[in-house]
Amino acid sequence: MDLFANLALGFHTAVSPAALFFCFLGVTLGTLIGVLPGIGAMAAIAMLLPVTYHIPPTEALIMLAGIYYGAQYGGSTASILLRLPGTPQAAVVTLDGYPMAQQGRAGVALFITTIASFAGSVLGVLLLAGFAPLLARAAMSFQAAEYFALMVLGLMAAALLTQGSPVRGLIMVAAGLILGTVGTDLQTGTFRFVYGIPELADGIGLVAMAMGLFGVSEVIANAARGGAPAARRPRWREMIPTRADWRAAIPAMTRGAGIGAGFGTLPGTGSSIASFVSYAVEKRIARDPSRFGKGAIEGISAPEAANNAAAQTAFIPTLTLGVPGDAVLALMLGALIIHGIIPGPGLIAQQPALFWGLVASFVLGNLMLLVLNLPLIGLWISILRIPYRLLYPAILVFICIGVFSIRNSAFDIWLVLIFGAIGYGMRLLRFEPAPLLLGFILGPLLEQYLRRAMTVSRGDPMIFLERPISAAFLGLAALLLLHSLYTALRRRG
Amino acid sequence: MKKIATLACAALLAAGPALAQDWPTRTVTVVVGFGAGSTPDLLARLIADGLQEKLGQPFVVDNRPGAGGNIGLDAVAKAEPDGYTLGVTIPGPLIVNPMRMELMYDPEEDIRPVTMLGTQPSVLAVNAELGVDTLDELLDLLRADPGGYNYASIGVGSISQLAMEMVALASGTEIEHIPYTSSPEAVQAVIGGEAQMATMPPLAVLSQAEEGTLKLLAQTSAERMPIVADVPTFAELGIEGVQAEAWNALVTTAGTPDAVVDTLYAALAELLSDPEMQERISGLGFAPVQMTPAEFEARIAEETPRWRSVLEAAGLLNE
Amino acid sequence: MSDEDAGTPPLRRRLAAPGVIGGALSLLVGLWVMGEAGSYALGTARRMGPGYFPMLLGALMAILGTVLAATAFWRGEPPGEAEDRADPRALIAVLAGLGAFAYLLPRAGLIPAVAALVMIAAQGSGQLRPLAALALAGALAVLSWAIFGLGLGLQLPAFAARP
Numbered sequence: 005m006d007l008f009a010n011l012a013l014g015f016h017t018a019v020s021p022a023a024l025f026f027c028f029l030g031v032t033l034g035t036l037i038g039v040l041p042g043i044g045a046m047a048a049i050a051m052l053l054p055v056t057y058h059i060p061p062t063e064a065l066i067m068l069a070g071i072y073y074g075a076q077y078g079g080s081t082a083s084i085l086l087r088l089p090g091t092p093q094a095a096v097v098t099l100d101g102y103p104m105a106q107q108g109r110a111g112v113a114l115f116i117t118t119i120a121s122f123a124g125s126v127l128g129v130l131l132l133a134g135f136a137p138l139l140a141r142a143a144m145s146f147q148a149a150e151y152f153a154l155m156v157l158g159l160m161a162a163a164l165l166t167q168g169s170p171v172r173g174l175i176m177v178a179a180g181l182i183l184g185t186v187g188t189d190l191q192t193g194t195f196r197f198v199y200g201i202p203e204l205a206d207g208i209g210l211v212a213m214a215m216g217l218f219g220v221s222e223v224i225a226n227a228a229r230g231g232a233p234a235a236r237r238p239r240w241r242e243m244i245p246t247r248a249d250w251r252a253a254i255p256a257m258t259r260g261a262g263i264g265a266g267f268g269t270l271p272g273t274g275s276s277i278a279s280f281v282s283y284a285v286e287k288r289i290a291r292d293p294s295r296f297g298k299g300a301i302e303g304i305s306a307p308e309a310a311n312n313a314a315a316q317t318a319f320i321p322t323l324t325l326g327v328p329g330d331a332v333l334a335l336m337l338g339a340l341i342i343h344g345i346i347p348g349p350g351l352i353a354q355q356p357a358l359f360w361g362l363v364a365s366f367v368l369g370n371l372m373l374l375v376l377n378l379p380l381i382g383l384w385i386s387i388l389r390i391p392y393r394l395l396y397p398a399i400l401v402f403i404c405i406g407v408f409s410i411r412n413s414a415f416d417i418w419l420v421l422i423f424g425a426i427g428y429g430m431r432l433l434r435f436e437p438a439p440l441l442l443g444f445i446l447g448p449l450l451e452q453y454l455r456r457a458m459t460v461s462r463g464d465p466m467i468f469l470e471r472p473i474s475a476a477f478l479g480l481a482a483l484l485l486l487h488s489l490y491t492a493l494r495r496r497g
Numbered sequence: 498m499k500k501i502a503t504l505a506c507a508a509l510l511a512a513g514p515a516l517a518q519d520w521p522t523r524t525v526t527v528v529v530g531f532g533a534g535s536t537p538d539l540l541a542r543l544i545a546d547g548l549q550e551k552l553g554q555p556f557v558v559d560n561r562p563g564a565g566g567n568i569g570l571d572a573v574a575k576a577e578p579d580g581y582t583l584g585v586t587i588p589g590p591l592i593v594n595p596m597r598m599e600l601m602y603d604p605e606e607d608i609r610p611v612t613m614l615g616t617q618p619s620v621l622a623v624n625a626e627l628g629v630d631t632l633d634e635l636l637d638l639l640r641a642d643p644g645g646y647n648y649a650s651i652g653v654g655s656i657s658q659l660a661m662e663m664v665a666l667a668s669g670t671e672i673e674h675i676p677y678t679s680s681p682e683a684v685q686a687v688i689g690g691e692a693q694m695a696t697m698p699p700l701a702v703l704s705q706a707e708e709g710t711l712k713l714l715a716q717t718s719a720e721r722m723p724i725v726a727d728v729p730t731f732a733e734l735g736i737e738g739v740q741a742e743a744w745n746a747l748v749t750t751a752g753t754p755d756a757v758v759d760t761l762y763a764a765l766a767e768l769l770s771d772p773e774m775q776e777r778i779s780g781l782g783f784a785p786v787q788m789t790p791a792e793f794e795a796r797i798a799e800e801t802p803r804w805r806s807v808l809e810a811a812g813l814l815n816e
Numbered sequence: 817m818s819d820e821d822a823g824t825p826p827l828r829r830r831l832a833a834p835g836v837i838g839g840a841l842s843l844l845v846g847l848w849v850m851g852e853a854g855s856y857a858l859g860t861a862r863r864m865g866p867g868y869f870p871m872l873l874g875a876l877m878a879i880l881g882t883v884l885a886a887t888a889f890w891r892g893e894p895p896g897e898a899e900d901r902a903d904p905r906a907l908i909a910v911l912a913g914l915g916a917f918a919y920l921l922p923r924a925g926l927i928p929a930v931a932a933l934v935m936i937a938a939q940g941s942g943q944l945r946p947l948a949a950l951a952l953a954g955a956l957a958v959l960s961w962a963i964f965g966l967g968l969g970l971q972l973p974a975f976a977a978r979p
Contacts, residue, residue: 171880171883175839193601197852205601224903228941334560338558396937400937421914451869458864459675460675
């Protein structure tokens with residue numbers, strides 16, 4: 005195993021002044037993108053397109069990769085401070101991060117999520133460096149049935165992560181899956197639930213929906229009270245986590261990172277499933293699960309570590325299978341192709357300087373992110389010093405512009421309005437929107453995998469139980485469900 | 498009064514060319530009906546980069562995968578006809594699918610063809626573990642277990658579907674169709690074993706064929722293409738009807754002003770005749786093409802009856 | 817509320833429990849989705865049409881809604897911790913503000929849209945005097961145009977373009 009020789013080659017590539025510069029540029033832009041739900045990604049992509057094709061492929065890749073994993077760091081900031089998650093991963097962090105902010109512990113929450121991001125990334129990079137070909141092969145052996153079962157497990161974890169009746173969580177998942185079917189059927193091109201509205205042909209916008217369900221409903225609930233229930237001005241000194249915080253957070257980060265690194269190899273959805281699953285794991289193994297949802301530190305450290313670890317291993321399918329998970333990774337693929345490099349199983353062997361340079365840049369980039377993000381915390385928490393009566397109109401402006409900029413569509417603002425109303429109604433009826441978000445993004449994929457698996461089996465649903473990996477995932481999902489039904493029944497006596 | 502009228506006329510006349518210079522003044526979206534990493538996507542990214550340099554505004558690729566490319570072309574059909582939405586498409590959504598199914602758009606009325614960008618052969622690849630080395634052996638295998646095999650495609654109406662239907666026809670059995678939304682996904686399905694075979698662009702299968710996980714049995718072009726020179730053509734092997742190259746073309750919304758299309762085509766013509774660009778296009782497995790909008794429209798008209806007879810032969814007309 | 821929970825609460829209160837309302841709404845949504853899904857081709861389990869998966873989801877939603885409503889009705893619900901009460905003033909102000917923004921942005925441009933959103937939404941708290949709201953609206957309008965229009969180069973004209 006000449007891992008060290010490879011890493012030496014990688015660092016040799018990654019510490020050139022140009023590489024360092026583009027790495028820094030990438031992670032800085034990534035942080036910005038992550039912090040601004042909606043706004044950042046489009047602006048950055050339009051800005052970067054001209055740049056990527058005219059610099060050498062390694063530098064272009066280092067920069068684009070920096071944007072991708074840098075965005076994961078910032079993603080939790082708006083969720084913790086203002087309950088504005090732009091992705092399902094960030095929605096998981098709102099569950100305990102936002103209560104922490106309301107208890108005046110926003111600084112601690114941001115500190116811990118930054119450290120968790122770093123820890124998760126480091127483990128992800130280690131796995132990437134040591135086992136990329138192995139992980140790629142494992143991902144290859146996954147077929148429709150396995151993907152379907154894995155998503156069912158992820159959805160089950162999402163349904164059961166909140167307090168109260170598991171049935172409520174399941175309803176939210178089902179609602180998310182239903183909302184995910186809005187738009188055009190991917191196999192036949194039939195419009196479903198579109199009703200002649202052209203904007204719906206593409207489906208409902210994730211950010212518009214999330215901003216309505218989380219952000220707007222929160223604003224409505226708090227506007228009259230003049231602030232979040234227990235909003236307290238955070239003090240600078242309270243930014244540093246206590247020893248007890250660390251004791252709870254570090255094992256949770258480790259578990260989260262492990263879960264995330266494993267899930268990351270699934271193109272596109274790995275990191276969001278990993279976030280929900282790692283949260284569910286923390287809640288199940290906690291001595292007192294009732295702390296979750298009220299500011300449990302494990303509830304932010306584990307999912308944050310998981311989604312960053314997954315963001316690192318997500319490069320495996322992009323580079324070795326040519327299947328990118330999102331728009332930024334697709335740009336990476338484009339940059340490779342422009343320079344005549346074809347992603348595929350042979351890429352690591354054929355382009356060692358590129359691959360190992362990228363891996364080395366991940367290490368440097370994550371260090372930069374750590375240095376970049378920790379001082380920013382002071383700036384972020386100062387937002388909470390603004391009186392709520394002045395802050396919330398600004399939050400609404402921010403939501404509106406962000407959502408509009410994604411596809412320059414005023415229709416999406418109407419969606420924010422509608423989902424804001426729905427979100428407020430759900431709040432009154434005690435439904436938690438986070439599971440809905442995961443159902444929404446997994447829905448279209450779940451349907452495709454279900455249809456494929458059933459075609460492969462010629463209509464026999466036993467395929468999900470006959471294939472061992474699929475059966476194991478479904479078994480776990482069933483155990484999870486039974487366990488929480490049992491505790492729910494026992495609690496009521 | 499007369500003077501004013503003359504001035505107004507002059508202003509109107511000036512508006513034509515002025516419009517052309519006014520385009521593009523902002524970001525142009527290039528819609529691709531297939532997933533990122535598919536060959537239409539890669540070609541679109543290459544062309545978008547070139548246009549951006551020539552026309553000075555960002556050209557952003559937007560992937561709208563699904564339904565064999567129909568979803569992407571539908572987005573182009575329904576866009577404002579202002580030249581800010583372009584599309585890269587294959588023959589499927591433009592020619593084949595309108596003959597096969599009810600669509601939400603009518604290519605003749607809603608789409609304005611601009612030019613063809615490149616053509617590429619398609620190669621029948623099978624999982625190496627299937628143990629067949631020739632098309633004949635594959636046909637025997639299919640006959641031994643009728644209905645027992647699946648093929649992957651990049652969606653309905655693509656050559657990747659039609660070629661496999663012709664193979665099924667030649668074997669006298671049915672092969673189950675499993676559609677994906679990009680060639681990398683479809684190839685992954687063949688390697689993973691979800692499907693056993695697929696007809697794909699060379700770029701998507703060559704590296705796996707070199708590694709030995711896939712075997713290449715036949716290609717769709719009329720003559721052997723240099724990039725896959727050792728693979729026989731379907732015609733050589735006695736399967737007629739799929740001697741087609743999968744071309745990729747640039748289109749826009751019907752009703753887009755002539756001035757805009759002229760500016761766009763002029764930039765494209767310059768781009769596609771640039772040797773460096775041609776080399777990059779070849780690197781993706783495409784043969785670069787030069788075609789005026791009129792020639793392209795004539796080509797579409799010429800191909801339509803040909804595809805109709807293929808569909809008829811495969812029993813796929815008006816499903 | 818907790819005192820009465822010891823015994824059987826009156827029927828009206830049991831019917832008004834969040835779980836009963838939420839469950840009943842879920843049931844209705846599920847049934848409606850099933851009805852709509854039925855209008856698309858269902859296909860078979862082997863070759864699912866566009867209606868198959870939504871039909872399954874509608875059924876799932878309807879069943880879950882029934883279970884939730886029934887358990888909440890018969891077994892009662894544990895009282896919530898932060899009982900939210902509907903606040904019509906904030907609800908209407910915020911939603912009307914968003915509506916004004918969505919309506920004005922394409923017609924009048926960014927600055928009027930932001931100003932209207934802030935002016936209307938600020939009424940939700942009932943804690944901001946008109947003059948202060950006006951100042952906030954003006955400041956946020958100019959700021960957002962400067963940051964997002966000029967700074968980030970988003971396509972947001974300050975004042976109206978399209979009729």
